[in-house]
Amino acid sequence: MLPAMRVFALVLLLLTGGPLVSSAAISPESVAVLYNRAVPESRKLAEMYRDVRGIPAENLIGLDMPAAADISRGDFEKWILKPLRWEFDDRRWWKRQKDAGGVTLPTVNRIRVLVTMRGVPLRIQALPKPTPKPGAPPVPPNPQNPVAGRDEASVDSELAMFGVEGVPVEGVLQNKFYQSEKPVADANLPFLVLTARIDAPTHATCERMIRDAVEVEKTGLWGRAYVDIANKFPQGDQWLESVVKAGAEAGIPAVVDRFNDTLPKNYPMTDAALYYGWYDWNVSGPFLNSRFQFRKGAVAMHLHSFSAEQLSSGAKNWSGALLEKGAAATIGNVYEPYLHLTHDFGILHQRLLAGYSFGEACWMAMPVTSWQGVVLGDPLYRPFRHFDGGGMKQDEDIEFRALRAAAIEWKTDSRERAKQLEKAAERMKSGILAESIGLDLLQQGDSGGAGQWFRTAKTYYARTEDKLRGDFNLISIDRAASRKDLAVRGLREAQMFYGPIPESDALKGWLDILDPPPPPPADPTTGPAAIKPEAIGNLK
Numbered sequence: 197m198l199p200a201m202r203v204f205a206l207v208l209l210l211l212t213g214g215p216l217v218s219s220a221a222i223s224p225e226s227v228a229v230l231y232n233r234a235v236p237e238s239r240k241l242a243e244m245y246r247d248v249r250g251i252p253a254e255n256l257i258g259l260d261m262p263a264a265a266d267i268s269r270g271d272f273e274k275w276i277l278k279p280l281r282w283e284f285d286d287r288r289w290w291k292r293q294k295d296a297g298g299v300t301l302p303t304v305n306r307i308r309v310l311v312t313m314r315g316v317p318l319r320i321q322a323l324p325k326p327t328p329k330p331g332a333p334p335v336p337p338n339p340q341n342p343v344a345g346r347d348e349a350s351v352d353s354e355l356a357m358f359g360v361e362g363v364p365v366e367g368v369l370q371n372k373f374y375q376s377e378k379p380v381a382d383a384n385l386p387f388l389v390l391t392a393r394i395d396a397p398t399h400a401t402c403e404r405m406i407r408d409a410v411e412v413e414k415t416g417l418w419g420r421a422y423v424d425i426a427n428k429f430p431q432g433d434q435w436l437e438s439v440v441k442a443g444a445e446a447g448i449p450a451v452v453d454r455f456n457d458t459l460p461k462n463y464p465m466t467d468a469a470l471y472y473g474w475y476d477w478n479v480s481g482p483f484l485n486s487r488f489q490f491r492k493g494a495v496a497m498h499l500h501s502f503s504a505e506q507l508s509s510g511a512k513n514w515s516g517a518l519l520e521k522g523a524a525a526t527i528g529n530v531y532e533p534y535l536h537l538t539h540d541f542g543i544l545h546q547r548l549l550a551g552y553s554f555g556e557a558c559w560m561a562m563p564v565t566s567w568q569g570v571v572l573g574d575p576l577y578r579p580f581r582h583f584d585g586g587g588m589k590q591d592e593d594i595e596f597r598a599l600r601a602a603a604i605e606w607k608t609d610s611r612e613r614a615k616q617l618e619k620a621a622e623r624m625k626s627g628i629l630a631e632s633i634g635l636d637l638l639q640q641g642d643s644g645g646a647g648q649w650f651r652t653a654k655t656y657y658a659r660t661e662d663k664l665r666g667d668f669n670l671i672s673i674d675r676a677a678s679r680k681d682l683a684v685r686g687l688r689e690a691q692m693f694y695g696p697i698p699e700s701d702a703l704k705g706w707l708d709i710l711d712p713p714p715p716p717p718a719d720p721t722t723g724p725a726a727i728k729p730e731a732i733g734n735l736k
Contacts, residue, residue: 220379222553222576224251226308228289228389230280230316233258237399238315244403245311245394248410249576255307257283265506267317269347269365276317276351277358284359290386292359299362305386309555309575312352312393314402318507318570319530322348323365342534343367349566350504350530352391356565360387368537368564375543376560379552388565390555392575396519397510408524409554409577412493415589416582418596419469419491420628421450422482424459426475431535432499438542439472444639446549446583447603449596449632451665452639455675460705462698464661464668467491467596467628471518472541474499479510479517485698490522493579495548497526499541504528504570515572525554525573533568553578595628621649627657627666634669643673664690664699675710684711 231242242256261275284290291304347366372385394402421443425436443450459481469491496518503514510520515528527539540561547557555575606613621629634649654666667690674683687707694700
């Protein structure tokens with residue numbers, strides 16, 4: 197038997213001839229870029245994106261729009277919708293005609309992707325509803341059609357089918373690209389353009405998003421996945437479970453949290469290339485740690501209504517906050533979208549692994565247009581373009597590449613794959629490989645074997661944060677098995693060992709759940725006993 201590292205070297209060598217992923221890149225000539233002429237930085241960003249991606253100069257569109265995140269339906273139609281249709285007509289990018297029902301729609305379209313820049317309005321406000329007559333009962337929502345009568349939307353989702361005229365603005369439109377397994381160039385959907393925006397709390401972050409996407413495409417995105425399954429609703433949980441399953445089959449190590457609470461404050465999340473979670477209102481957990489940064493090119497998303505309600509603050513909601521922490525791409529919702537009308541994380545993740553661009557993967561995962569979703573990041577970005585071994589090699593990616601090589605070489609022989617990974621971990625003294633073996637065993641239900649490898653990983657790791665995550669991995673086994681006393685003891689011992697580092701806040705977060713402190717003693721100067729007799733009348 198060849199030594200493990202020699203086996204990996206041979207596998208990696210065989211894979212360097214080029215990626216096996218077959219999905220074609222989107223042609224720059226089929227991309228249009230929309231910016232707000234009233235915002236100088238919007239044009240600068242559009243020109244930067246044009247130059248980086250080789251988009252023809254004539255594919256830039258500048259419109260005079262309100263310089264605000266929110267826009268009325270009337271202003272959307274006046275300043276964006278109608279002028280954009282005119283630009284497509286004038287540049288002869290499409291041909292439109294009426295169908296038998298009197299609806300006008302494109303039958304030919306040169307443009308497949310529309311990228312909006314920071315400065316373009318984000319949300320279309322709802323039209324004012326008629327004031328009900330005095331004493332009239334409120335109209336209950338229709339449970340069979342909860343979106344009936346709703347016309348608020350994200351600007352980008354509304355623009356996905358902006359060439360279609362003669363349909364109501366209320367409700368949603370079906371996305372014919374949903375669940376597609378063909379690239380957009382082959383989909384024959386001239387009435388649909390895939391929209392995405394380069395937008396974030398700061399202009400500098402937007403520039404960094406563009407640079408990171410292009411740079412990481414040269415090497416591929418490598419690192420660890422973190423999946424936080426909150427057990428809120430079965431549909432969303434199933435999406436996240438499919439993310440875990442697809443990642444395991446592909447050789448992506450995933451730290452999975454299946455407890456009802458989201459990851460605790462300052463959880464030690466290192467080498468994070470992928471993050472999928474739900475269901476906090478505002479950014480929380482590991483992302484509150486000032487030391488945390490995603491790996492360059494990371495794809496990260498948190499499922500929540502209003503996750504992209506605003507993009508001006510890195511401390512509110514989720515989409516802008518994840519980008520400020522170094523992610524290159526994310527998605528979000530600008531209002532309350534209903535779960536079944538949001539991006540399906542499972543489909544999105546699978547399409548990315550298959551080599552599709554971020555924009556394609558997001559729209560393959562979204563069932564509707566003219567609704568609440570928004571795609572944030574370079575739509576041409578293909579994070580897994582070199583997922584089968586090609587691209588420039590970097591030292592920090594070696595172990596993650598080895599995991600992927602093992603998943604390919606021993607795809608149908610899990611026992612041999614595990615054996616080779618174990619030899620490699622011991623030979624290299626690799627915490628990354630040892631922890632990955634433990635995570636895989638844990639996913640298979642072998643908590644005893646997983647625990648052994650988590651302990652081994654702790655001895656191999658040099659960074660304190662990685663060692664602490666090893667303790668969390670071990671404590672999570674006790675917590676999942678309802679061994680509360682052992683879990684609490686492990687948390688307290690870890691507090692003593694690691695001391696006051698920022699990541700220790702995560703230990704306290706779990707302790708407060710498993711062993712909450714007693715309530716403070718009552719203050720005799722407050723409460724009902726302290727109410728003066730003359731004040732009692734004010735309470736009636």
